[in-house]
Amino acid sequence: MCKPGDEEILGEFPSDKLLLLLVNSAGIATTTDTYKEEGSNKKLVAGILAFCGVVTVSSIIAMAAMSVQISNKAQPASAGTSSEGATIIINAGSGSTSGSSTATVGTTTKDEVQLFARPPVAGPNECEGKKIQIDNVDCLIDALEKVLPQAGGNVTMGFKGEMVVGHEPIKTPYFQNDMCPVNVHWHLGAEHLSVGEFDEMGAGPNTKPGDLRRKLAGNEEVRGGFRCRHYDENDKKFTKEYDWQHCVGMEVGETYEVHWPHSAAGACGTINQYQTPFYDGVLCRVGILGDLSRLPQQVGVQGQVFTIVNDEDYFYPDLMRGMIVDGEMGKQITKYTGSTTGTTRDNEICSAYSPITWQVDRKCHMISASSFDKMCADMKSQRDDMSDDLYPHGSRELVDSKYVANNQNNRALRGN
Structure with missing residues (x-):
């Protein structure tokens, strides 16, 4: 709350010092002479401060920039002072600005502030080593007999699996079920x-079309999944190389299926929320899961498929946090129960980590390479070492319909 008389107190504060205080509070190097101004400017800034009561970093920067514009109109820049702004380089890797987002702040210096992707202060990780090892099983005998539905399956509208199950997938967004990513x-291609x-x-x-294999960095051959139909070799956004700073083994024009495992037993809302391997995160506080009879309602995965383009019109800044829900993205979802995936499983060897909910976007979307690189930078900023997930994993072959649950639900997610 503003107190009576604050306007007069701030109004008597020397204008050059007041503006210097504003700009320096935002962490921007300045020179006092550049920001001197007289009379009405001093009263304007003081009045704004007194009216607002609480000054945030963003408001400090905004008011500083406004005051600079006013003072620049009142007097020319001093001789020998640069008129170029400082560049803030976000998530720059190895000192390079390639592929990085930049923002210019209206100062009179040419300083560059580089914010590197790095983990926070070291500390205990309550989720480390929480993975419970459960060996794969024989599909024909164990998966059918023990009713362990598998993923990834066919999510085409109208498809129904053949395995009769007595449970249902989660039909609402995971965050409404006390779960977090x-x-x-x-994965390379779509599973x-x-x-x-x-x-x-x-x-x-x-x-x-029809080719599901590709060699990754280091000539390691992995199995690729299905590809989207967006790729056009005559359109440069699918062919122009991107200077990757944080992700490994990625390529413009390729298709990738992104998975966000969610769990009610995660270290939700803490610095240890994100984990590699994902089993550590899913089972971090395993006691919450009880006797596992409600596992499909406590553990789930979001799946969304993208084609990478080198075009900033397709940039999304927070890909790490979960499926993108925007317009047609995250709208047409198939929900069903399945298992964990990956190339150690096929239609003979099945995963015993089952049943869990899957919510998969049936549409393929284009997304910028920088969106993925930003996600990898965010992954590097977690307390747990996520370096084993900075590259695309191989894709499991399509699960035979007899191992896919018969509980597909294709309605829009309620609550989005």
């Missing part, structure tokens, strides 16, 4: 199938 990782979106007819920079 505990990891993010992605799920959505006919007309990501399927056998999709293509990429190294694949033609």
Whole structure:
């Protein structure tokens, strides 16, 4: 709350000192002479401060910039003073500005402030080593007999799996079920199938329709999944190289399926929320899961498929936090129960981490390479070491329908 008389107190504060205080509070180097101004400017800034009562960093920067503009109109810049602004380089890697987002602040210096992706202060990690090892099982015998539905399956509208199950997937957003994301990782190509979106007819920079393999960095050959149908070799946004600073083994024009495992037993809202391997995050506070009879209502994965483009019109800054829900993105969702995925499983060897909920976007979307690189920078900023998830993993082959649950739900998520 503003107190009577604050206007007069601040109004008597020397204008050059007041503006210097504002700008320096925002962490921007300044020179006092540049910001001198007289009379009405002093009263204007003082009045704003007294009226607001609480000055945030953003308001400090805004008022400082406004005052600079006013003073610049009143008098020319001093001789020998640069008129160029300082550049703030966000998440720059190895001192390079390539592929980084920049913002210019209206100061009179040419200083560059580089914010590198790095982990926070070291401390205990309550989730470390919490993974419970459960061996894979024989699909034909164990998965069918013990009713362990598998993923990734066919999520095309109208498809129904053949495995009869007695449980249902979560039909509302995970955050409404006391769950939080505990990891993010992605696979080369799509592990799920959505006919007309990501399927056998999709293509990429190294694949033609029907080709599901590709060599990654280091000549390591991994199995790729289905590709989207966006790729156009004659459109430079699919072919122009991007200077990756944080992600590893990525390529413009390729298709990737991103997974965000969620859990009610995660270290939600703490510095240890995100974990690699994701099992540590899912099972961090395993006691919350009880006897596991409600596992499909306590553990789930979001899946969304993207084609990478080198075009900033497709930038999303917070990909690490979960599925993008914006317009057509995150709108057409198939919900079903399945298992963990990856190339150690196929249609003979199945995952025993089952059943869990899957919520998969049936559409393929274009997204900028910088969106992924920003996500990788954010991953590097977590307390737990997530370096084993900074590159694309191989994709499991499409699960046979007899191992896919028959509980697909294709309605829009309630509550989004």
